[in-house]
Amino acid sequence: xxxxxxxxxxxxxxxxxxxxxxxxxxxxxxxxxxxxxxxxxxxxxxxxxxxxxxxxxxxxxxxxxxxxxxxxxxxxxxxxxxxxxxxxxxxxxxxxxxxxxxxxxxxxxxxxxxxxxxxxxxxxxxxxxxxxxxxxxxxxxxxxxxxxxxxxxxxxxxxxxxxxxxxxxxxxxxxxxxxxxxxxxxxxxxxxxxxxxxxxxxxxxxxxxxxxxxxxxxxxxxxxxxxxxxxxxxxxxxxxxxxxxxxxxxxxxxxxxxxxxxxxxxxxxxxxxxxxxxxxxxxxxxxxxxxxxxxxxxxxxxxxxxxxxxxxxxxxxxxx
Amino acid sequence: xxxxxxxxxxxxxxxxxxxxxxxxxxxxxxxxxxxxxxxxxxxxxxxxxxxxxxxxxxxxxxxxxxxxxxxxxxxxxxxxxxxxxxxxxxxxxxxxxxxxxxxxxxxxxxxxxxxxxxxxxxxxxxxxxxxxxxxxxxxxxxxxxxxxxxxxxxxxxxxxxxxxxxxxxxxxxxxxxxxxxxxxxxxxxxxxxxxxxxxxxxxxxxxxxxxxxxxxxxxxxxxxxxxxxxxx
Numbered sequence: 001x002x003x004x005x006x007x008x009x010x011x012x013x014x015x016x017x018x019x020x021x022x023x024x025x026x027x028x029x030x031x032x033x034x035x036x037x038x039x040x041x042x043x044x045x046x047x048x049x050x051x052x053x054x055x056x057x058x059x060x061x062x063x064x065x066x067x068x069x070x071x072x073x074x075x076x077x078x079x080x081x082x083x084x085x086x087x088x089x090x091x092x093x094x095x096x097x098x099x100x101x102x103x104x105x106x107x108x109x110x111x112x113x114x115x116x117x118x119x120x121x122x123x124x125x126x127x128x129x130x131x132x133x134x135x136x137x138x139x140x141x142x143x144x145x146x147x148x149x150x151x152x153x154x155x156x157x158x159x160x161x162x163x164x165x166x167x168x169x170x171x172x173x174x175x176x177x178x179x180x181x182x183x184x185x186x187x188x189x190x191x192x193x194x195x196x197x198x199x200x201x202x203x204x205x206x207x208x209x210x211x212x213x214x215x216x217x218x219x220x221x222x223x224x225x226x227x228x229x230x231x232x233x234x235x236x237x238x239x240x241x242x243x244x245x246x247x248x249x250x251x252x253x254x255x256x257x258x259x260x261x262x263x264x265x266x267x268x269x270x271x272x273x274x275x276x277x278x279x280x281x282x283x284x285x286x287x288x289x290x291x292x293x294x295x296x297x298x299x300x301x302x303x304x305x306x307x308x309x310x311x312x313x314x315x316x317x318x319x320x
Numbered sequence: 321x322x323x324x325x326x327x328x329x330x331x332x333x334x335x336x337x338x339x340x341x342x343x344x345x346x347x348x349x350x351x352x353x354x355x356x357x358x359x360x361x362x363x364x365x366x367x368x369x370x371x372x373x374x375x376x377x378x379x380x381x382x383x384x385x386x387x388x389x390x391x392x393x394x395x396x397x398x399x400x401x402x403x404x405x406x407x408x409x410x411x412x413x414x415x416x417x418x419x420x421x422x423x424x425x426x427x428x429x430x431x432x433x434x435x436x437x438x439x440x441x442x443x444x445x446x447x448x449x450x451x452x453x454x455x456x457x458x459x460x461x462x463x464x465x466x467x468x469x470x471x472x473x474x475x476x477x478x479x480x481x482x483x484x485x486x487x488x489x490x491x492x493x494x495x496x497x498x499x500x501x502x503x504x505x506x507x508x509x510x511x512x513x514x515x516x517x518x519x520x521x522x523x524x525x526x527x528x529x530x531x532x533x534x535x536x537x538x539x540x541x542x543x544x545x546x547x548x549x550x551x552x
Contacts, residue, residue, distance in 0.1 A: 048380065051383075052383070053380050053384050073386075073387075073389075076386045076387075079386070081381075081384045083377070083381060087378050087380065087381035104385050104386070105385075
């Protein structure tokens, strides 16, 4: 089966700035594809081009076999979007928002009556359905935005940072909704800068930075692809000197070292059990007091750091 | 507020100014013109909505909906026109009470023309708003346009008077959608029979052309200016 989305050389420039820079990507039908990157990486711009909201400067994409440049109306017929910032203006209540959206998407009056109630109950918004949308909390507004996608049941659902500013319980609710939507047959593009969210939900993840797609694979493959299967985080009492960093690098098991903070070092390494005692010996010999040492497995943050040299927080600041 | 303004215009300006005019039934003439002017200013308001939508990012939502751009622009201009008509409806009813419609069929044709006029003005407002992309400049331009389009029309004075003041003004007023709407409304209510309009078909065609042009042009402009790369 051909991929449901084929992105070819997709580029969007705003003046001299390439918000999306020659993006090539394929998304399979029925998967949750996580588009991971810091704010300003180009995720939203890429999504808006796929949704035919903005036109590409260069390249194109086939969505469900339709070219976004040649058949935008047909492309939009396949898509449903939950925006990063909930879009509500002239309609007053959650019920109005979802009902209006369902009407535009072509649901019959009878079906609307039934489904609006069902969907608002699913997102826990039935009780406050007649509250003014502008009086709702950020989390509630996000849930109303999700309700639009749920009522539409699109072939391809695009969700842009669905759980930003939402509490843990709310996050889990939205994650479950996305998984259910995928299980019902929708393909989902999840744009996020939350690593755990991308890791937990995505069948595959594409990492974007400065408009470019750096790497794309399953979360497990990406994490396994980092040289050095283990990580240790060492917190020193004082700032780590360049000499000590160089000496640590000299261990053949140590693949890479990242100085997360002046006092914090993250070592990517192999055979952790063998090398940790040696590292501790070295630090003691050099009279470098250690506050703590912690072992962990690589996360998508490490994958991001591996490809960009920055943590996602640093990249976020960098873009800001 | 609009109603207070409207009633003040009739009760104060209309009544007083009509005493200075040698034109017969000028008071009724003015009331009919004022209805069209009010409809124009209510329909133009959709342009300000466009800026509010842009500010709140609602454009992106609208552009992502599974409807064609043509349906979207047509929907916006008809929605804006209809809203204006609903707002101004009670004022038009008041005008009818003051004027007194004589021929129901003519009045229905005139009402239909006012509908189209309202949609056309809405389409024009949307088109200008997306071309300008600045609410301040739009506000100023609307003021200028109001001064030109409304003053160079037969909303407040008969074409013969405009023509006598300056033949160029008369020429411009003859090809003005406000003139078409005002003339048809008067014809529908039976006033125009005693003033100037000889054939209602021309203003009706003029309004249809006005509506069709701004709907068609609006689709193209909306598509190019908004979808082309965001609002700003």
